[in-house]
Amino acid sequence: GDEVVISADNHPSNHRAWTEKAKRYGFSVTVVDAVTPHPGPEYYLEAFRKAVTPRTRLVAFTHVTSTVGDGFPANELCALARERGALSLVDGAQTFGVLDVDLSQMQPDFYTGSGHKWPCAPRGTGVLYVRRTAQAALSPSIISLYPGSVGISRSHEGIGQRDEPAMIAFGQALRMQMTIGRPAIESHARELAQALIAGLSSTGGVKVWTHSDPARSAxxxxxxxASLDPRRLARALYENHRITAQVRGGEDRPGLRLSPHLYNTHADVERTLAAVRRYLTSGV
Structure with missing residues (x-):
């Protein structure tokens, strides 16, 4: 039967969607193992190359993981899927709005992005890109007013009374980012991330899960x-310093996740490092 190849590092909602669909429609799901620390793009290329078979219909992976920020070689994986006659789906939730993503180079069949994350838009907004050559393979899961004859996007928009103010705000958020420039946003965010990685790596007792190589992270x-409870540290950082950190990583890579963006500065990085070091010394 048909199969879908996914990565173990996919977001749980992405992973669950495929396993549930597999139960319903009778195809199989092959999972490419995640490796800690990030072994480099060559590992994932080779692992997916081994996993994809003539029965593979789609390859689905995360552009950058939400747990520790591992970056996948998206361009090469999409090319691999094309070479093997499979479709590709890229989860861009952690890249859309912060990296200067060029879909004309990546050439995915499907690319998704969340509006409420890096684009700084309201919840309930997002994008789905469908490559023109893949559009005929889609059929809407919800049938409403618009038949397929009105175009691919309209035929998939029968979702009831959506939040129009949120969609308008989404558009304005994207316009703001385009005014600043995607290359400038990516450069600034990466610079702050590298400063955090360097500072945390030089702090005794801290284990940094994110790779220092920009080609493997975002x-x-x-x-x-160290031995601090991540949840207690996250609470102390927010309540006492208004620094937002998410508890992420799972059992194999437990800890906190920081996500510097266009509105942050190097002063924010230094303030964060000072707070973490303080709690490592005094406890929380």
């Missing part, structure tokens, strides 16, 4: 704060 920095 603007997510994940770390384990």
């Amino acid at each position: 603007s997510i920095v994940a770390f384990q704060p």
Whole structure:
């Protein structure tokens, strides 16, 4: 039967969607193992190359993982899928709005992005890009007013009474980012992330999970704060310093996730490092 190849590092919602669909429609799901620390793009290329078979219909992977910020070689993986006659789906939730993504180079069949994350837009907004050659393979899961004859996008928009103010705000958020410039946003965010990685790596007792090589990461920095409870540290950082850190990583890479963006500065990085070091010394 048909199969879908995914990565173990996919977001749980992405992973669950495929396993549930597999139960319903009878195809199989092959999972490419994640490796810690990030072994480099060559590992993932070879692992997917081994996993894809003539029965593979789609390859689905995360551009940058939400846990520790591992970056996948998206351009090469999409090319691999094309070479093997499979479709490609890229989860861009952690790249859309912070990296200067060029879909004309990546050439995915499907690319998704969340509006409420890096684009700084309201919840409930997002994008789905469908490559023209893949559009005929889609059929809407919800049937409403618009038949397929009105175009691919309209035929998939029968979702009830959507939040129009949120969609308008989404558009304005994207216009703001285009005014600043995607290359400038990426450069600034990566610079701050590298400063965090360097500072945390030089702090005794801290284990940094995110790779220092920019080719293997983006603007997510994940770390384990020695013996401190990550949840208590996250609470102290927010309540006492208004620094937002998410508890992420799972059992194999537990800790906190920081996500510097266009509105942050090097002063924010230094303030964060000082606070973490203070709690490592005094406890929380």
